[in-house]
Amino acid sequence: MYEGIVQDLIDELGRLPGVGPKSAQRIAFHLLEADPADVRRLAETLVKLKDLVRFCTICGNVAEEDTCRICRDPRRDASLICVVEESKDVVAIERTKEFRGRYHVLGGAISPMNGVGPEQLRIRELMTRLADGTVAEVILATNPNLEGEATATYLTRFLGTMGLRVSRLASGLPVGGDLEYADEVTLGRAFEGRRVVHG
């Protein structure tokens, strides 16, 4: 045990996801020897995070105003909504620069194991957005795993009756990957989704 504050910091850092007691100790000693201005800035950023960052009232993405940058941007195509599980998925898709529509962040995926049902997700908010008929297509971009697939299936059934196009991101071999190392489910999906390139 260290004296008071150092131990307090180690305890608090140790509660962060992916930070074990050893790394908490390493980080604490790093901060102890770091430039005071840097540590103070980190402390201020933490306070600002809780004071200023909220979730977009339209799409649920992180935002520093009532709505996020993407929902405020008039150049984004309002007829396309891409449904994702988390804000970090928005960032991943934005990096591709392929998508010019808007997003809807569910805040997770259906997972009976973790007690997450459809009512815990921002599905009602999605329905509200679809009510005025502006949206022509909903792209389901939940994760290609058990929970993500369950969520996509649920949403497909739900949205299928609303007279709009519902699509799902393609599954297949990762670009730059090696066929040999692909798991059988991925390889199966790659066959299912094969595209004719000639004849």
Next chain:
Amino acid sequence: MYEGIVQDLIDELGRLPGVGPKSAQRIAFHLLEADPADVRRLAETLVKLKDLVRFCTICGNVAEEDTCRICRDPRRDASLICVVEESKDVVAIERTKEFRGRYHVLGGAISPMNGVGPEQLRIRELMTRLADGTVAEVILATNPNLEGEATATYLTRFLGTMGLRVSRLASGLPVGGDLEYADEVTLGRAFEGRRVVHG
């Protein structure tokens, strides 16, 4: 890229030792959803760390006053000094409850590769402590690696002329370990340091 503050936090967390960009993102989102009181307490602890925690003027250990708890404790044997590289080594040794003397924290180990020479370590301060003749034995507890051994060798030569006992922690097989998996240097040390148990 996230909006301002979230990205600022991810950048700052990513500069901590052992925190990559993915974990920085995970921690940032965890904090975004965490109880504001917890995040505020973490921020306050960081500020307190820089405002209140310093290094003991005697031994160099972390302290919240001019001297650390161990140097202030009159029950600790002042004739024994255990020399370690870092404050975290003090904690590790304190956990064993085997040692009732005092410590001296060098602040690192001699490492020409990293540009650390004896003059960067708290060796002068150690000499000052030894000057009044109270200390009878100095136990060298630097790490059993290249830098730690070099530092111990240097200190042994340095202290050897001062008429006090200098000892080094035993090297050997870790308790609970498996002989089969011991590296050859450790196994060699275990042979060298073998103790007669009969005859």
